[in-house]
Amino acid sequence: VQLQASGGGLVQAGGSLRLSCAASGRTSSSYAMGWFRQAPGKEREFVAAISRRGGSTYYSDSVKGRFTISGDIAKNTVYLQMNSLKPEDTAVYYCAARRDYFGSTREFDYDYWGPGTQVTVSS
Numbered sequence: 001v002q003l004q005a006s007g008g009g010l011v012q013a014g015g016s017l018r019l020s021c022a023a024s025g026r027t028s029s030s031y032a033m034g035w036f037r038q039a040p041g042k043e044r045e046f047v048a049a050i051s052r053r054g055g056s057t058y059y060s061d062s063v064k065g066r067f068t069i070s071g072d073i074a075k076n077t078v079y080l081q082m083n084s085l086k087p088e089d090t091a092v093y094y095c096a097a098r099r100d101y102f103g104s105t106r107e108f109d110y111d112y113w114g115p116g117t118q119v120t121v122s123s
Contacts, residue, residue: 001025003114005095010120011085019080021095021114032103033078034110035069037091037119044094048080049103058103063089085121092116 007019021033034049048069049058057069068081078095096110104110 001097001112003095003097003112005093005114005117008093008117008119013085013087013121013123015085016083017119019093019117021078023076023097031097032100034096034103035080035093036096037093039091044107046105050078051103052101056102058105087121087123090119090121092118
């Protein structure tokens with residue numbers, strides 16, 4: 001499966017962005033999906049994940065209540081709606097796919113990764 005993330009950009013603190021991750025090669029319904037991010041000088045960290053058919057979602061404590069992950073099986077696309085953005089949300093965001101029903105917070109549980117999309121939040 002190939003993944004392509006889009007929707008990143010520059011936004012002021014308090015603003016919103018919606019990231020999209022389009023899957024090709026296999027339908028997204030065959031995989032659980034996750035979003036991770038990596039800020040400059042830091043390790044990549046878990047952001048959110050969704051189970052294969054969207055029944056279960058998981059969030060890191062740092063984004064819970066502000067970010068929402070969702071999926072559109074018909075479009076083979078997973079979204080990350082990011083609201084109330086903070087400067088500390090600035091990072092390259094990556095989407096990933098896991099050959100399993102449930103999502104995971106761990107990087108090594110994912111089998112496919114897309115190139116990242118930059119999100120910059122100005123103060």
